[in-house]
Amino acid sequence: MTTYKLWLEYLKRCGANLENNLVTSYPNSDNKDISTRLYALTHLSVIAIRGEQAQKFLQGQVTCDVTAITENSAQFGAHCNPKGRVIFNFLAAGRQNDYLLRCDNSIQAIAQKSLGKYMVFSKADFVEDECEYVCIGLKGPKSQEIIESVFKNSPNIGLESKFNDDTVIIKLSDDQFELWIKSDQADSYWETLSETCHVEPTECWQVEEIRQGRATVTEEISEEFTPQVINLTNLGAVSFTKGCYTGQEVVARMQYLGKQKKHTYRAVTDIEAFAKVGDNLYTDGTEQAIGKVVNVASTRDFTKELLICVTDTAFDTNSVYLDPQKITKLTLASLPYAITNEHKGEQ
Incomplete structure (x- = not known):
């Protein structure tokens, strides 16, 4: 059984109801703090890339400036086809020669295939098994306090990231955090967090992403849009100074020639x-x-x-x-x- 299926089975054992692999309800107790909400982000996956040329490889493939991704700084970005259409978009974190790209689960295989055909020419590779992550969301006024209590390390500003031995924590906004947790620790952390926070349906997190204007490219719309038309420039996901990457010529032309x-x-x-x-x-x-x-x-x-x-x-x-x-x-x-x-x- 895959890590993803094991995670879904664990959530079911905890009493979660799932529909299309999304949590639709959860048995919350009355003593939980309903102002701070916990989400199983079962619609998301994390792709791990490692190697001495991992940064160089990604810099030549994706829209964001990969050199700006540090242990303490995450970035939104996208990978385009040669026509400048977004194959998938992501939230990226990294340190040294390790990079993590969080994308929609429906498009993970497409994303890996797309990057993989260029990766054969580089000293970089996908990392499997040992680096599989489960995605969890936390939102509410006590989110940072809870994260500091449980993980002893919390980002303080938007898109700041913190790496621990088994987690990556990224602050999205004032009270919204994403946690990428290594699969062998996910059950334990979920148990701890769900004892304190009110568990909400996964779709409620997706609603918040929509309200924040953070588009997610899924399998159904892969290669449909240029980065600008889904507002990725508004999220800082496109660099117009970093140099060439796949689809860059088209993306730049759309930006500067006013055809949008x-x-x-x-x-x-x-x-x-x-x-x-x-x-x-x-x-x-x-x-x-x-x-x-x-x-x-x-x-x-x-x-x-x-x-x-x-x-x-x-x-x-x-x-x-x-x-x-x-x-x-x-x-x-x-x-x-x-x-x-x-x-x-x-x-």
Whole structure:
């Protein structure tokens, strides 16, 4: 049985209900602090790369500046095909010649295959077994206090990372942390954390990612978008000064020549509305699709939150629909950052 399946089986033994490998409910006790929430991030995987040329290899393949990744500093990034389309995106941490790329579980095999075809020319390799990680999320006002108590080491600012013997801890925002825990210690840490924190469904974490405007490329939308149109530049995931990498010429041209007509926005709809990743979106005045659903997750308030990549015109005119008949209109919502690309609006 794989590490991933063992982790799912452990969660089931703890009383978790799972649907499509996501935790949907958990037997919380009444004495837990409900303000600080714990998540089993079973939709995420960690790819480990090691070797004396690991940094050089990644620097020539991904959009972010790998030299800026240190033991104390994580980075968002992406790997593109030669046409500048994102194959997968990730959150990366590393130290010395070891790098960890956290991506969506659905795309792990695609990511490894894509990187692997270039890796054969480099002194770098994937690390299996000994470096398998389980992903856990923590969010709430006492998150940092709890992490310091349990792990004795906590990052203090956004995208700061801390390495311990069996964990990597990354601070995403003021009260949100990701923990990558070596699989042989995951059960023990989960037991400790779940005794203190209120365990929430995995989808609630995905809702928070949507609200923060952090798009996740899954198998359904791999090689669909350039980094800019899913707002990876807003997350610092693209360096325009680091030099060449696969797809760099196209990505740079999109940035500087002003040909970008789409961005990713946040939207809300009714819980009953049919929406899935990769679905086409529509607007008034044309029968042609003007975008796609990037991410979608259900909230506890009986709504669905979405990240949608659509034309700026459709967003500006507040006319985005889930169906070509234009019956189900999306309610557009705000993001925590501004869409400030200087070329926005040049149609």
